[in-house]
Amino acid sequence: MAVTVRFAPSPTGRLHVGNVRTAILNWLFAKAEGGTFMLRLDDTDAERSTEAFAEGIREDLRWLGLNWALEERQSARVARYEAAAEGLKRAGRLYACYETEDELDRKRKRQLARGLPPIYDRSALKLSDEERAALEREGRRPHWRFRLANSEEDLNPLPTIVSWNDLIRGDQTVDVGSLSDPVLIRADGTFLYTFTSVVDDADFAISHVIRGEDHVTNTGVQLQLFEALGADPPAFGHHSLLIGAEGHALSKRLGALSIESFRAAGLEPMAVASYTALIGTSDPIEPHAHLDDLVRLFSFAKISTAPARFDSDELKALNARLLHKLPYAEVAPRLKALGVGGGAEFWDAVRGNLATLEDAGRWWRIVSGDVAPLSEDRELTARAAALLPAEPWDDTTWDTWVAALKAATGRKGRALFHPLRLALTGLEDGPELKALLPLIGRAKAERRLRGSAS
RNA sequence: GGUCCCUUCGUCUAUCGGUUAGGACGCGAGAUUUUCAAUCUUGAAAGACGGGUUCGACUCCCGUAGGGACCGCCA
Numbered sequence: 001m002a003v004t005v006r007f008a009p010s011p012t013g014r015l016h017v018g019n020v021r022t023a024i025l026n027w028l029f030a031k032a033e034g035g036t037f038m039l040r041l042d043d044t045d046a047e048r049s050t051e052a053f054a055e056g057i058r059e060d061l062r063w064l065g066l067n068w069a070l071e072e073r074q075s076a077r078v079a080r081y082e083a084a085a086e087g088l089k090r091a092g093r094l095y096a097c098y099e100t101e102d103e104l105d106r107k108r109k110r111q112l113a114r115g116l117p118p119i120y121d122r123s124a125l126k127l128s129d130e131e132r133a134a135l136e137r138e139g140r141r142p143h144w145r146f147r148l149a150n151s152e153e154d155l156n157p158l159p160t161i162v163s164w165n166d167l168i169r170g171d172q173t174v175d176v177g178s179l180s181d182p183v184l185i186r187a188d189g190t191f192l193y194t195f196t197s198v199v200d201d202a203d204f205a206i207s208h209v210i211r212g213e214d215h216v217t218n219t220g221v222q223l224q225l226f227e228a229l230g231a232d233p234p235a236f237g238h239h240s241l242l243i244g245a246e247g248h249a250l251s252k253r254l255g256a257l258s259i260e261s262f263r264a265a266g267l268e269p270m271a272v273a274s275y276t277a278l279i280g281t282s283d284p285i286e287p288h289a290h291l292d293d294l295v296r297l298f299s300f301a302k303i304s305t306a307p308a309r310f311d312s313d314e315l316k317a318l319n320a321r322l323l324h325k326l327p328y329a330e331v332a333p334r335l336k337a338l339g340v341g342g343g344a345e346f347w348d349a350v351r352g353n354l355a356t357l358e359d360a361g362r363w364w365r366i367v368s369g370d371v372a373p374l375s376e377d378r379e380l381t382a383r384a385a386a387l388l389p390a391e392p393w394d395d396t397t398w399d400t401w402v403a404a405l406k407a408a409t410g411r412k413g414r415a416l417f418h419p420l421r422l423a424l425t426g427l428e429d430g431p432e433l434k435a436l437l438p439l440i441g442r443a444k445a446e447r448r449l450r451g452s453a454s
Numbered sequence: 455g456g457u458c459c460c461u462u463c464g465u466c467u468a469u470c471g472g473u474u475a476g477g478a479c480g481c482g483a484g485a486u487u488u489u490c491a492a493u494c495u496u497g498a499a500a501g502a503c504g505g506g507u508u509c510g511a512c513u514c515c516c517g518u519a520g521g522g523a524c525c526g527c528c529a
Binding site: 008009010012042044045047048097099100101104105108111112113114115116117118119143144145169172173174175178179180182183184185186187188190192193194197212213214215216217218238240241243245247248249278279280281282283284285286302304305306307308309311313314317318321324351352353402406412413414415416417418419420421427428429430431432433434 | 455456457458459460461465466467468477478479480487488489490491492493520521522523524525526527528529
């Protein structure tokens, strides 16, 4: 069977870590199986869905390198949903309800107050044709519910326990007998996610649905919908959700966790991809330079069922580690775009000190641009300037120079190197001076050691 | 109120009845860099709690506690 998976965000916001974990798990699985990855925009909520968010989501996906073979949007498939709904109505699985949202809300509260589960009581099922007509005359428009199998109400009881073998969680069961019949069609005639998702999964022959564990009960309902629609259901896999570093639900301050913000903070897409693909799995969370590496690692068996903590400090550290191991060839074009020169020699000198790639630009300016030196010990740096060897310089220059300086001043260790670093770079810390010195060059080095900006 | 899921070093996790409970990140130490960072080596660090079952439980069962999810005319 051909593998086809879909990532189905609703364009009501930008992508965040949780979303992206679902996206990348789907993408990785598709690639591992030589299958198809589809982007489906679930925009049935017209109130909140916007084209700007849809484009933002595409942008986020592209930035991560998660390409999709086809794209669909649910708002364009209404005719198809109408046809499917007709079939359900004919089969008696879809029934008209006339309660207002207010009435339903009160009903739920009453049930809860009495210690009962807030389940729809199916009173609409008992309405006579005359009653329905009267309600319609009042101006009420019906919304439609899908009648779940329920042995209590059915003359020919269907089993209420729905089960499947979850790709990640193993054998799962959901008792739909304890669930409300889901509303599939709003009073205004528009369709709800539970329904459109199933119709689409069937129509596009989705073979595997990989999503968050917040959907496990939905799966019970949707499995019944597949059956009612006469469609073969896909396999399901539900991963755990991410929680915050403090150990509580993540959903709160999602803005700070958007992919957009990671990009703005200068994080590497592969750091974000590595982190989201590996967190909550038994593989070590290590930086990988290519999505292919993550594809090779992918396995449902490695995905844990316990919620994992997302820690942005860990993401940042992973980003730094990724940069530290990246060879020059991988970053050369991007360095050029940042206006960074110096070739591989420069990159190898500074990469161990980078938190983001932009930092390379900072070091390039220190090496090639103007730096206001900090004078901690004018006498020492003046002696140092006088002892600077003649050019040409190479990677032995530093050792020769330092040996001479040490002999002349008797200084060593921090007392010797700290003033030199401050004068040469204007900073407390940074890459090895031995590698930096030839990059700075004699003229600049001398002026900086003498205390003038250069 | 109901249903489902989870709980091993600080963090992500391995173990699928018998292990010195392993790895990775982080942390400590050492080496190297005659400074800082990077790098290498090395060390400390864990089975939530209480009951069972068993010759033997991290592993199986029950309970407790804690955490997560769902119960929408959101997705």
